[in-house]
Amino acid sequence: xxxxxxxxxxxxxxxxxxxxxxxxxxxxxxxxxxxxxxxxxxxxxxxxxxxxxxxxxxxxxxxxxxxxxxxxxxxxxxxxxxxxxxxxxxxxxxxxxxxxxxxxxxxxxxxxxxxxxxxxxxxxxxxxxxxxxxxxxxxxxxxxxxxxxxxxxxxxxxxxxxxxxxxxxxxxxxxxxxxxxxxxxxxxxxxxxxxxxxxxxxxxxxxxxxxx
Ligand SMILES: C[S@@+](CC[C@H](N)C(=O)[O-])C[C@H]1O[C@@H](n2cnc3c(N)ncnc32)[C@H](O)[C@@H]1O
Numbered sequence: 001x002x003x004x005x006x007x008x009x010x011x012x013x014x015x016x017x018x019x020x021x022x023x024x025x026x027x028x029x030x031x032x033x034x035x036x037x038x039x040x041x042x043x044x045x046x047x048x049x050x051x052x053x054x055x056x057x058x059x060x061x062x063x064x065x066x067x068x069x070x071x072x073x074x075x076x077x078x079x080x081x082x083x084x085x086x087x088x089x090x091x092x093x094x095x096x097x098x099x100x101x102x103x104x105x106x107x108x109x110x111x112x113x114x115x116x117x118x119x120x121x122x123x124x125x126x127x128x129x130x131x132x133x134x135x136x137x138x139x140x141x142x143x144x145x146x147x148x149x150x151x152x153x154x155x156x157x158x159x160x161x162x163x164x165x166x167x168x169x170x171x172x173x174x175x176x177x178x179x180x181x182x183x184x185x186x187x188x189x190x191x192x193x194x195x196x197x198x199x200x201x202x203x204x205x206x207x208x209x210x211x212x
Contacts, residue, residue, distance in 0.1 A: 010045060010203075013045055017045065017048055018048065021106075023105035024047065024074060024075070030069070030098070031071065031098075034069075035069060041068060042072040043203065046162075047071060047072060047075040049202060050072055050075040051075040051079065053160065054076045054079025054132060055079035057079060057158060059079060060080075061087075061130045062130065062131065062134075063086075063123075064086065064087070064133070065089050065119045065123075065133075065134070065136065065137045065145050067099055069095060069099060070098070072136060074108065076132065077106065079132075085112075086108070086112045087113050088114055089117065089122050090115070090116055092116075093116050119137055119141075119145055120144060123145065123152075128151070128152025129152065132160070134160045135159065136161075139163060140178055142185040143181070146159075150192075150194070154211065156211065157210075158208060158209065159207075160207070160208060160209075161209065162205075163182065163206075164182060164199050164204075164205040164206065166204065170186070170205075186207070195211060195212065196212060
């Protein structure tokens with residue numbers, strides 16, 4: 001499929017999708033105005049997908065790795081139970097102010113907890129039993145995040161993993177190192193008999209992984 005056809009397909013889906021809350025449109029606009037790499041944000045279609053999965057699961061505890069400006073965390077928070085909590089980890093301390101500013105626009109702000117630091121250090125400090133996890137940080141560390149997380153997710157818990165196609169570079173004959181890490185991660189979860197995995201070609205590829 002050509003890039004043009006792909007763009008038209010995505011536009012058709014967005015045109016036929018329940019729109020995100022108004023504050024998320026503000027968050028997206030502000031991210032484009034204030035950051036150097038706004039394309040890192042999940043975006044409208046993937047954001048609605050995250051929201052839908054969360055609303056279907058009704059999680060009590062959500063963990064996100066890679067907050068950026070807080071957009072995807074806000075989408076995941078939409079499905080939280082009234083007594084639920086979302087934890088999100090971001091390594092860049094310069095993003096703290098904009099994340100909190102964005103979260104304060106939403107009705108979920110009291111249920112959202114930001115952790116500034118390296119997820120490899122912070123994951124072991126947050127107590128487990130996560131019903132829903134979203135991995136969207138350093139691609140070469142996906143397997144390490146997963147190793148730290150897997151025992152904190154009970155049976156029935158779901159892990160969503162972004163960028164598993166990495167701009168289709170996983171299809172190349174001589175992939176670069178970052179791509180090799182993603183390919184190794186995709187194999188690792190496929191070979192883990194504790195899991196069921198469905199990689200979906202939404203945007204840059206997102207895997208839904210269910211703990212049996
Ligand atoms: C693709 S962006 C996340 C986008 C965000 N999930 C969204 O959709 O709005 C990846 C983020 O992960 C952060 N990051 C990278 N390595 C990290 C690590 N080891 N621990 C925590 N955050 C990390 C980066 O600073 C960046 O803000």
